[in-house]
Structure formats: C-alpha cells, structure tokens
Amino acid sequence: MKKLLFYTLSLVLLSININAQDVDTVKAVITDSESQYQLLYNSGIKSIEDKQYKNAIQQFDEALKINPNFAKAYYNKAVAQKELGLLKEALLNLNKCLELDNANANAYFTRAQVNSALNLNAEAIKDYDLATRNNPNYSQAYYYQGVLFFNTNEYQKAVDAFTQAITLDKNYAYAYNDRASAYRKLEKYAESIKDYETALKIEPNMSFANNNLGSVKVDKKDYKAAIEDYTKAINNKKDYYLAYNNRGIAKFDLEDFEGAIKDYTKAIELKADYAYAYNNRGNVFFKQKKYKEALADYNKAIELNASYGFAYLNRGICKEMLRDPKGACEDWQKAFELGVKNAETYVNTQCGKYIKKQ
Numbered sequence: 001m002k003k004l005l006f007y008t009l010s011l012v013l014l015s016i017n018i019n020a021q022d023v024d025t026v027k028a029v030i031t032d033s034e035s036q037y038q039l040l041y042n043s044g045i046k047s048i049e050d051k052q053y054k055n056a057i058q059q060f061d062e063a064l065k066i067n068p069n070f071a072k073a074y075y076n077k078a079v080a081q082k083e084l085g086l087l088k089e090a091l092l093n094l095n096k097c098l099e100l101d102n103a104n105a106n107a108y109f110t111r112a113q114v115n116s117a118l119n120l121n122a123e124a125i126k127d128y129d130l131a132t133r134n135n136p137n138y139s140q141a142y143y144y145q146g147v148l149f150f151n152t153n154e155y156q157k158a159v160d161a162f163t164q165a166i167t168l169d170k171n172y173a174y175a176y177n178d179r180a181s182a183y184r185k186l187e188k189y190a191e192s193i194k195d196y197e198t199a200l201k202i203e204p205n206m207s208f209a210n211n212n213l214g215s216v217k218v219d220k221k222d223y224k225a226a227i228e229d230y231t232k233a234i235n236n237k238k239d240y241y242l243a244y245n246n247r248g249i250a251k252f253d254l255e256d257f258e259g260a261i262k263d264y265t266k267a268i269e270l271k272a273d274y275a276y277a278y279n280n281r282g283n284v285f286f287k288q289k290k291y292k293e294a295l296a297d298y299n300k301a302i303e304l305n306a307s308y309g310f311a312y313l314n315r316g317i318c319k320e321m322l323r324d325p326k327g328a329c330e331d332w333q334k335a336f337e338l339g340v341k342n343a344e345t346y347v348n349t350q351c352g353k354y355i356k357k358q
Contacts, residue, residue, distance in 0.1 A: 309338030
C-alpha cells in the first residue's frame with residue numbers, strides 16, 4: 001500500500017491584530033484668544049474618540065483650511081482615514097505630516113502600519129526604524145517590525161526585533177509568544193518552548209500560546225505533552241477550532257483514531273468551512289480503511305478549497321484503493337499542478353495511460 005501523505009497543520013499564530021495608534025488626546029484649554037483651528041482640531045480628536053471618523057476628517061479639514069501647516073491635524077486625519085480603510089489617502093496625509101514634523105515617531109509608526117497593509121514591506125520596515133530612531137523606547141514599533149519580518153520569512157530578524165521589544169517591556173506577552181514562533185521556524189525548540197512558557201506566565205489565559213506550545217511539542221514528537229497544551233487552549237477558549245484540529249493531529253500520531261475523529265468533527269462543528277479538518281478526518285478514515293468515508297471528506301475539503309493540493313493528492317490515493325485509477329491520476333495531476341511535489345512520482349509511475357504528456 002502506498003504511503004498516504006498526512007497534512008499536519010501545526011499553526012503558528014501571531015498576534016497581528018494591529019490596533020490603531022493612540023491619537024493625540026492632549027487638549028489645550030481653549031481661551032478666547034486662541035485661534036479657531038485649535039477648536040476644530042480638538043473637535044476632531046473628540047470625534048475620533050467617539051469613533052465618528054468621517055466627522056473627524058471634516059473637522060481636521062476645516063482646521064487645515066485655517067492653518068495648512070498644522071502637522072498634528074494631518075496626522076490625526078490620517079488616523080481617522082486608516083480606521084475607515086482609506087489607506088492611500090492616509091498615506092498622503094502622513095507624508096504631509098512628516099514633511100512638517102520629521103521627528104514624529106507616532107507618524108512613522110502609523111505610516112509603517114499603512115505601508116504594511118498596502119504590502120509595501122520595505123517601506124514599512126524603514127518606517128519602523130525611523131520610529132525607533134526618534135523614540136528609542138518605542139517597544140510597539142520593534143514588536144510590529146518583528147511581526148513584519150516574521151510574515152516575510154526573515155525569522156532571525158524577527159527574533160532580534162522581538163528581543164528589542166522585550167528588552168524595553170519585560171511583560172510584553174505577545175512579543176514572547178511571537179519570538180517563540182520565530183524560534184520555532186528556526187528549529188530552536190528549547191528557546192521556543194521557554195518563550196511560550198514565559199508568555200503564559202504573564203498571560204495565563206493566552207489560549208493561542210498554549211496552542212502554539214503544543215505545536216512545538218508535536219514538532220518534537222512529544223504528542224502526549226502536546227495534547228495537554230491543546231487541551232489547556234480549548235479550556236480557555238471553548239470555540240477554538242484550531243486547537244481541536246491540532247489536538248486531533250497529535251491523537252492521530254498516537255494512533256488514537258477515534259479521539260482524532262472526535263476532535264476533527266468538533267473543529268468542523270465550530271467552523272463548517274474548515275477544509276483542513278475535513279482533509280485530516282479523511283486521513284483517519286483512510287487509515288481505518290473506511291475509504292468511502294475518507295473520499296467524502298476529501299471531496300468536501302476540495303469543495304471548500306479548490307486549490308488544496310494535498311487534498312487532491314490524498315483523494316487520488318483513496319481513489320486508487322477504490323479501484324478508480326483514472327480518477328486517481330486526474331487528482332494526482334491536479335495536485336502536481338498545485339505545487340505538491342510528491343504527486344509527480346505518482347503521475348510519472350502510474351498514469352502514463354491516463355495523463356497526456358504536456
């Protein structure tokens with residue numbers, strides 16, 4: 001029997017819910033002698049605090065008509081635009097702010113976030129550098145720069161940036177979690193485990209840190225310990241479908257097939273369009289030689305994600321066991337087209353009569 005490729009989804013969750021940069025909420029006491037643009041500016045700040053972003057933009061515009069060199073108004077107008085998803089407009093106003101005030105660390109930080117959202121990663125990295133250059137104690141800037149390095153696969157640079165953030169804030173739980181994820185990518189498992197554990201000491205209910213810690217232990221083939229961590233994640237977050245899926249993988253590796261099916265099924269109950277859980281449950285059914293049930297799950301995984309190469313590969317193997325060689329070859333060919341290298345061997349050795357050479 002040919003070896004089935006089991007797709008292991010060991011998730012590395014990052015804390016990348018980037019919060020809007022704190023706006024300038026310092027309001028001067030307005031006296032009769034102060035100009036109208038300051039009154040309009042403070043009204044704009046109040047509108048941002050009330051999440052009335054369109055009103056805020058209008059008020060900052062009125063202030064800028066009176067004082068077109070008001071750097072803080074450009075900055076906070078950009079903050080409001082960012083909240084509305086007007087990223088290109090926000091970028092223009094941040095540029096104007098920095099023309100007028102090139103030492104504004106918050107403006108560099110916010111421009112970095114906007115550039116990152118626009119997939120302008122090189123520009124974002126430069127802006128995080130400028131933010132920390134103008135405010136060496138800006139731990140958030142180091143942290144989000146680390147997130148950006150991680151997302152662009154520069155894991156050692158991510159470690160260095162997260163370390164800077166931790167140096168400035170010893171209780172920065174997200175930075176410990178994310179540095180652990182970078183260490184994991186570098187296969188530095190001892191350092192990774194230590195950082196996840198530190199994050200959990202600071203924030204005991206950080207469910208994704210428990211999930212990530214479990215995934216490192218899966219990497220180390222310590223499946224029983226991984227199950228304990230996934231269970232803690234689930235206890236902290238009852239609807240944590242990712243942890244159910246990952247715990248199912250650990251149970252599968254321990255040959256607890258019924259337990260794995262139960263966890264994958266729970267993940268699907270919590271997230272009906274979760275293609276990975278269907279594929280993984282299909283793998284358990286295949287292992288149990290329940291080929292029709294496996295086929296149904298692979299079909300569903302592909303229905304939910306038509307670009308899911310491993311599901312095509314696994315469905316092909318399942319079809320072979322169901323004596324459908326033509327269907328198997330079609331799936332292996334599709335898997336290969338989607339970048340699954342393992343599929344090429346199947347295509348080349350078994351599919352000559354079914355697959356036309358390109």
